[in-house]
Amino acid sequence: MFLKESWYVFGWERDLDQAGGILGRVIIGEPVVIWRTAGGELRAMADRCPHRHAPLSRGRVEGDSIRCMYHGMTLGSDGRCTGMPLLDEPPDAGVRVYPVVAKDSWLWVWMGNPENADESFIPDAFGIDDPAQPMRASSIEYQANFQLVHDNLCDLSHVDFVHSGTLRVASGAWWSQSAPRIHAQGRALRFERWFIDADYPGKPGEKVDTWISYDFVLPGIFILRGARYPAGTAAAFEGKEPVGIEPLVRNIEQQAVTPMTERTTAYHYATGLVGSTPEMTARLAERMDVVMAAFEEDRQMIEAQQKIWDLTPPETAMVFLPQDRGPFQMRRMLRKAIENQG
Ligand code: FES
Ligand SMILES: [Fe+2]
Numbered sequence: 364m365f366l367k368e369s370w371y372v373f374g375w376e377r378d379l380d381q382a383g384g385i386l387g388r389v390i391i392g393e394p395v396v397i398w399r400t401a402g403g404e405l406r407a408m409a410d411r412c413p414h415r416h417a418p419l420s421r422g423r424v425e426g427d428s429i430r431c432m433y434h435g436m437t438l439g440s441d442g443r444c445t446g447m448p449l450l451d452e453p454p455d456a457g458v459r460v461y462p463v464v465a466k467d468s469w470l471w472v473w474m475g476n477p478e479n480a481d482e483s484f485i486p487d488a489f490g491i492d493d494p495a496q497p498m499r500a501s502s503i504e505y506q507a508n509f510q511l512v513h514d515n516l517c518d519l520s521h522v523d524f525v526h527s528g529t530l531r532v533a534s535g536a537w538w539s540q541s542a543p544r545i546h547a548q549g550r551a552l553r554f555e556r557w558f559i560d561a562d563y564p565g566k567p568g569e570k571v572d573t574w575i576s577y578d579f580v581l582p583g584i585f586i587l588r589g590a591r592y593p594a595g596t597a598a599a600f601e602g603k604e605p606v607g608i609e610p611l612v613r614n615i616e617q618q619a620v621t622p623m624t625e626r627t628t629a630y631h632y633a634t635g636l637v638g639s640t641p642e643m644t645a646r647l648a649e650r651m652d653v654v655m656a657a658f659e660e661d662r663q664m665i666e667a668q669q670k671i672w673d674l675t676p677p678e679t680a681m682v683f684l685p686q687d688r689g690p691f692q693m694r695r696m697l698r699k700a701i702e703n704q705g
Contacts, residue, residue: 387420
């Protein structure tokens, strides 16, 4: 079951450029092609030729049209057939078009009723093209249901175990030994926490207080801000968010979970350190190596978990623990949003 009335991240805008301006992907079970007209305008439509259902993403752009490269049908940017070899008049045929927007380096597609496609629903992310805030980005695919990926992001206590040699060490923190505060805000959950007297990676023996705040926004957008402060800062702010002081270093994370099918999920992620000194650039390359290794660890665990879920009778109980508050609240928020879309 998917939320349809939502913007979804199709992928990085650069993916489309690298694919030559026409790219097909599956989102919530629907094949979608995004392409740019000869004039550079973005278009999204069903990736299924009305003739014999070949993918239009294997076609080519001709001006404001797309030509299916199986038998040559052309479709205009409104999705209507504009021509077919052998026929004097185009047949009465066409495909669905989807609202599409480029924002913060991502391509967003609205999968519900186009009349409801309000761009203000798109959550703010960082974008990967800001020179003041360089980020490294990539994408992976999970052979697993998207909700298992949501669960993973809404309960980061797993960092100490799944990522014991990667993110656990790189963060300098112990994630399973304290719980975040969680607030629901509209279509998002906000998670906030301090790690007091955490290690300062790269500075052996030094301690810092690390502030982490992240939003997990429907349908699966994860935006994290982290900042390290001198030890004692958490106490000075009585455990609240620090304001008015500059941290020693900041990091940012931008991630999107996009269901492809019930058993496959795309994951588009970027990581950054705020600042663009040569030292930062070198550290960012190291950080991306750690992040990529960590997401491979997540993928292996989640895909293994999916195999066990598939073998588990639905009446088999799971133990509900405090760690499950985030995943539980996110599942409930998604269920309500699906119910409300009618
Ligand atoms: S399948 Fe596209 S023209 Fe035949
Ligand atoms: Fe993880």
